[in-house]
Amino acid sequence: MKILVAVKRVIDYNVQVRVKEDGTGIVTDNVKMSTNPPDDNAIEEAVKIKESGKAKEVVAVTIGEDKAQETVRKALAVGADKGIHVKVDGIIEPLAVSKILQKIVEKEKPDLVFMGKQAIDDDCNQTGQMLAALLNWPQATFASKIEVKDKSLEVTREVDEGLETIETNIPSIVTCDLRLNEPRYASLPNIMKAKKKPLEQINASDLGIDTKPRIEQIKVEEPPKRKAGIKVSNVEELVQKLKNEAKVI
Amino acid sequence: MSVLLIAEHNNKEIKPFTLNAITAASQIDQDLHVLVIGHSCELVVKSISEVPNVKKVIHVDDEIYENFLPENFTPAVIKNSKNYSHIVCSANTFGKNLMPRIAALLDTSQVSDIIKVISADTFLRPIYAGNAFATVKSTDVKKCITIRPTSFDPATTTGGTAEIVKAEKSEVSNLTKFIKREEVKSDRPELGTARVVISGGRGMGSGDNFKLITAIADKLNAAIGASRAAVDAGYITNDHQVGQTGKVVVPDLYIAVGISGAIQHLAGMKESKIIVAINKDGEAPIFSVADYGLEADLFEALPQLLEELNKLNTIQK
Numbered sequence: 001m002k003i004l005v006a007v008k009r010v011i012d013y014n015v016q017v018r019v020k021e022d023g024t025g026i027v028t029d030n031v032k033m034s035t036n037p038p039d040d041n042a043i044e045e046a047v048k049i050k051e052s053g054k055a056k057e058v059v060a061v062t063i064g065e066d067k068a069q070e071t072v073r074k075a076l077a078v079g080a081d082k083g084i085h086v087k088v089d090g091i092i093e094p095l096a097v098s099k100i101l102q103k104i105v106e107k108e109k110p111d112l113v114f115m116g117k118q119a120i121d122d123d124c125n126q127t128g129q130m131l132a133a134l135l136n137w138p139q140a141t142f143a144s145k146i147e148v149k150d151k152s153l154e155v156t157r158e159v160d161e162g163l164e165t166i167e168t169n170i171p172s173i174v175t176c177d178l179r180l181n182e183p184r185y186a187s188l189p190n191i192m193k194a195k196k197k198p199l200e201q202i203n204a205s206d207l208g209i210d211t212k213p214r215i216e217q218i219k220v221e222e223p224p225k226r227k228a229g230i231k232v233s234n235v236e237e238l239v240q241k242l243k244n245e246a247k248v249i
Numbered sequence: 250m251s252v253l254l255i256a257e258h259n260n261k262e263i264k265p266f267t268l269n270a271i272t273a274a275s276q277i278d279q280d281l282h283v284l285v286i287g288h289s290c291e292l293v294v295k296s297i298s299e300v301p302n303v304k305k306v307i308h309v310d311d312e313i314y315e316n317f318l319p320e321n322f323t324p325a326v327i328k329n330s331k332n333y334s335h336i337v338c339s340a341n342t343f344g345k346n347l348m349p350r351i352a353a354l355l356d357t358s359q360v361s362d363i364i365k366v367i368s369a370d371t372f373l374r375p376i377y378a379g380n381a382f383a384t385v386k387s388t389d390v391k392k393c394i395t396i397r398p399t400s401f402d403p404a405t406t407t408g409g410t411a412e413i414v415k416a417e418k419s420e421v422s423n424l425t426k427f428i429k430r431e432e433v434k435s436d437r438p439e440l441g442t443a444r445v446v447i448s449g450g451r452g453m454g455s456g457d458n459f460k461l462i463t464a465i466a467d468k469l470n471a472a473i474g475a476s477r478a479a480v481d482a483g484y485i486t487n488d489h490q491v492g493q494t495g496k497v498v499v500p501d502l503y504i505a506v507g508i509s510g511a512i513q514h515l516a517g518m519k520e521s522k523i524i525v526a527i528n529k530d531g532e533a534p535i536f537s538v539a540d541y542g543l544e545a546d547l548f549e550a551l552p553q554l555l556e557e558l559n560k561l562n563t564i565q566k
Binding site for chain 1: 354362375493496512542
């Protein structure tokens with residue numbers, strides 16, 4: 001079995017993002033970038049399945065500018081066998097990403113495609129479901145547990161009401177939740193070894209896909225700021241404030 | 250131009266957020282039709298037909314829709330989508346799971362999680378965990394949109410008499426099989442719509458300690474929330490998680506206990522009307538969004554809070 005894992009380079013989850021003064025976007029210069037957190041879970045799960053003997057190969061793919069390769073290198077350092085970087089500059093929407101991934105799936109013929117359930121930059125939560133639609137594959141989104149069976153997967157999904165378990169045929173798309181596993185760290189020797197693993201580069205334009213955005217970003221602004229609050233000195237004061245000032249209890 | 254809204258329900262009742270989505274959808278266009286796909290869901294169809302904002306209800310009923318699998322829902326939505334300029338759904342796990350599958354087959358770039366309708370093609374949506382708001386304009390002919398329900402008021406539920414039409418089921422998919430659903434039943438208000446929410450974080454120290462939270466939730470008729478750290482640690486189940494990838498809540502009163510206030514948590518609660526933070530670390534980021542901050546050990550503060558609440562003659566429910 002072969003598993004393809006899609007990873008995205010985003011602003012690190014610990015960074016307090018800043019809006020550009022001219023309203024055209026977010027400040028990214030000199031900002032720490034890393035792999036989208038649930039994509040780390042996706043890689044970890046694929047590597048674990050390989051280690052269990054149920055998969056032979058894990059391929060990591062990323063789409064974006066040159067620096068996006070860092071995320072593939074990181075995936076290679078924690079156990080992926082091969083990397084693919086599809087180069088494209090500028091904003092690329094989930095619909096175009098899923099069309100590119102469809103081409104990669106046709107070429108690589110994986111049995112499973114894993115990715116994070118959502119990217120923490122645009123918060124779209126679309127790509128996995130879109131890819132599943134384009135391939136006419138089943139989708140298991142928000143996965144917190146994956147069990148690989150002979151010809152199917154049993155996946156536990158985190159939904160608003162609690163948990164849901166479904167069985168999907170293989171091939172299948174799985175989008176991973178943060179509680180699926182605990183991603184490992186890359187050791188220094190493995191980071192060095194990863195540099196020798198194959199990393200294929202493809203230009204998005206050679207795939208014949210129109211990546212032009214369909215959504216115009218008119219402006220990006222800071223959300224309204226909350227008014228500064230106060231510190232109360234004890235519980236009694238807190239309850240009085242809630243009762244008589246805020247009038248919420 | 251007409252809008253088609255996909256109703257979320259459990260075959261017996263409408264999910265409350267469908268009503269918020271109806272409000273948003275009718276701001277896009279008054280000619281709002283609702284598509285109810287399910288199994289033996291006549292009661293849902295009837296109650297939606299009584300929502301005054303709804304002009305028509307389309308009912309697709311078959312056992313293949315009993316468990317809301319997107320592989321089965323998608324062809325049914327697409328088949329009924331021809332005459333509509335917009336297809337909309339609320340942005341909870343149901344809509345997040347379903348809508349992109351529809352959008353991709355319609356070759357539409359979906360606009361996710363809108364918090365404001367500016368015009369029929371322009372919307373406001375949060376990005377980066379709500380640390381920025383983007384105004385976006387969709388250029389697709391047919392638009393697929395998901396709505397953040399807590400940003401819109403629920404629609405009135407009585408007085409309407411929308412026409413009900415039945416539509417044929419679509420082809421069945423055998424790609425996925427539903428196995429089970431583990432719902433946590435509770436008599437408490439639902440987290441997403443509760444007037445008061447009290448949440449615990451890693452500082453609670455154990456699942457057992459959440460009983461301190463439960464006692465206050467009982468008193469205030471509040472829903473119980475949690476930070477991701479508390480869910481990861483196994484103190485409480487995932488359906489309680491508030492945050493960027495959990496639930497977004499906008500109660501009148503949000504009480505954060507033992508929660509440091511990572512930006513991912515703030516994303517799920519910082520639009521609340523009044524925020525209270527109880528934390529022993531005076532530098533915790535949660536205090537920067539709190540209207541009332543109490544720097545205290547929660548194991549002392551929570552019993553005291555219960556005691557003070559018990560002293561009150563009346564408490565709003």
